[in-house]
Amino acid sequence: MTNSGRASRLDTIPTAAAGGGAAAPSTPSLEAERALHFLPQARERLPGHVPAAPEPEHKTLPAEKDATAPAGGRGLVSRRPPSRPRNPRRRAFGAVIVMFLVAGAVVGVRYGWPRVAEHYPILPQALAVEISGPAILDAINQTSVAATIPGRIVTLPVDRNDVVKAGDVIATIKSDDLERQLAAAEASVESANLAVRQAEAEMRSADAAQQNAQESHDRLQKLVSSGTVTQASYDAGLATLRKAVAEHAAAEAAVARAEAEHKAAISNADVQRTYLDDAVVRAPIDGVIVSRSRNAGDVVSVGTAIVSIVDPKSIVMSARFDESAIASIHPGQDAALVFPSRPDAAIAGSVLRLGREVDNETREFTADITPKTLPTNWALGQRGRAMITIETKDNVLAAPSELLSRRDGQAGLWVASHGRAHWRPVTLGEVGDGRVEIRDGLQPGEILLKRDRLFEGMRVHPPSATS
Structure with missing residues (x-):
């Protein structure tokens, strides 16, 4: 039997129903579809059949399925013909062209597009040479006002930033005991004064007795010479005189002792009065109160600081400089202070x-600089910077310090040449007034550039120019 005959016979083979041996009724379209399904298997069983080479797998897109499938049934599987292979050389050549275009655009924008940069022409001019160093605000005349007696603060009428004069009341310390002690001392003075008066009265009495005894002795002495009175009477008169002299000496000593006690009582009263006066704490100098460490009601002891006073006229900036600059600084030189x-x-x-001492570790010395004015708000210990003008140089090329840049430790400047930026190394000199001397590397009239970011060959123009 021929293959075509067998195929025609197979085309007419009915398919069995899923549930048994009875043939299911079918329509001509269903029969044709089933025949096409079994046709490849039947061909493989034919003698002499050579299997065809497998075709490349082709995934049917959903759109293709929808286009070939009939409504309500399974469609025939369609196979898309294989795509034509692409040439890899053409793809590489296109990529190279794109890279060249991008690189050309980048180079054109980088070196062809002008950027705005500030221009600074450099010309010979005077330069005030300065040396600078860190400084701290300090005061020569400042004092800490402390309690000199123990007690509780009753009143404290001052506060920070108050301006006071010498003698103004700073605080009052409770002094009930001191007042009583002063009253007792004053009573002792009065008692000693009465003792002096009594001793003086007794001395006047002794003086009168001595004078009377002396006169009696003189009469007896004349009478005993003439034999009018006996020697015994004369001896009695002499004894009375001696006693009167002794009593007079004792009276003088009593007066001296009473006067000494009176002086001691007065001194004691003065001490108690001083203690009482110390209960009122007063400002020792004119100035401004910069700190207050105690409040009313606090208990203080001797030496406890209450406030600190600074004389604004004595405020200085204490600056530090390297010891190598000590020969260049002299009193009276101009200076500038920056906070x-x-x-x-x-x-x-x-x-x-x-200053006449150099720090052993930092090798720095200090110099006090008097400001001509003070900031509106200032505080001791405030940090700043001091610049002292040590000389003035004429006809030098000086560039703003902010324009300097460094490459591998070499200082340099960006210079405009034919509308493009070029970095040029320079040799630096003295510094002053925010500028630095350029000793080598620049010529008068050249233009320096300032911009956040500069690169070699950048096309630049000043802010007022148009590209």
Whole structure:
């Protein structure tokens, strides 16, 4: 039997029903579909059949399935013809072209597009040479007001930032015991005064008795010479005189003792009065109260600090400099002081005095600088920076310090040349007034550049120019 005959016979084979041997009724379309399903298997069983090479797997897209499937039934499986292989050389060439275009655009934007940069022409001018160092606000005349007696603070009428004069009341300490002690001392003075008066009265009485005894002795002495009176009478008169002299001496000693006791009582009263006066704490100098460490009601002992007073006229900036600069600084030199709170507002000053000791570790010495004015708000210990002008140099090239940059430790500046930026190494000199001397590397009239980011060959123009 031929293959076509067998195939035609197989096309007519009915399919069995799922539940038994009875043939299920079928329509011509269903029969054809079933025949197509079993046809490949039947061909494989034919003698001499050579299996065909497997076709490349092709995944049918959902859209293709929908297009080939009839409504309400299974569609025939369609196979998409294989795509044509792509040329890898063409893809690589296209990528190279794109890379060249991107690189050209980057280079064009980097070196062809002009950027705005500030221009600074450098010309010969005077330069005030300065040396600078850290400084701390301090005061030469300052004092800590402390209690000199123990007790409880009753009143404290002052506070920080108050301006006081010498003798103004700072605080009052409770002094009931001192008042009683002073009263007792004053009573002792009065008692000693009465004792002096009594001793003086007794001395006057002794003086009168001595004078009377002396006169009696003189009469007896004349009478005994003439034999009018006996020797015994004369001896009795002499004894009376001696007794009167002794009593007079005792009276003088009593007066001296009473006067000494009176002086001691007065001194004791003065001491008690001083103690009582110390209960009222007073300002020793004119100045401003910079701190208050106690409040009313606090108990203080001798030496307990209550407030601190500073004389504003004695305020200085104590600056530190390297010992190598000690020969360049002299009293009277001009100086400028800058505080971090107002870095753009320098305060003029002058050198007052130099320290005579060098720190063993930092090798620095101090110099006190008197400011001509003080900031509105200041505080002792406030940090700042002091710049002292040590000389003035004429006709030098000086660049703003903020324009300097470094490459591998070499200082340099960005210079404009034919509209492009170029970094140039320079040799630096003295520093002063926010500028630095350029000793080598620049010529008068050249233009320095300032911009947040500069690179070699950048096209630049000043802010007022247009590209």
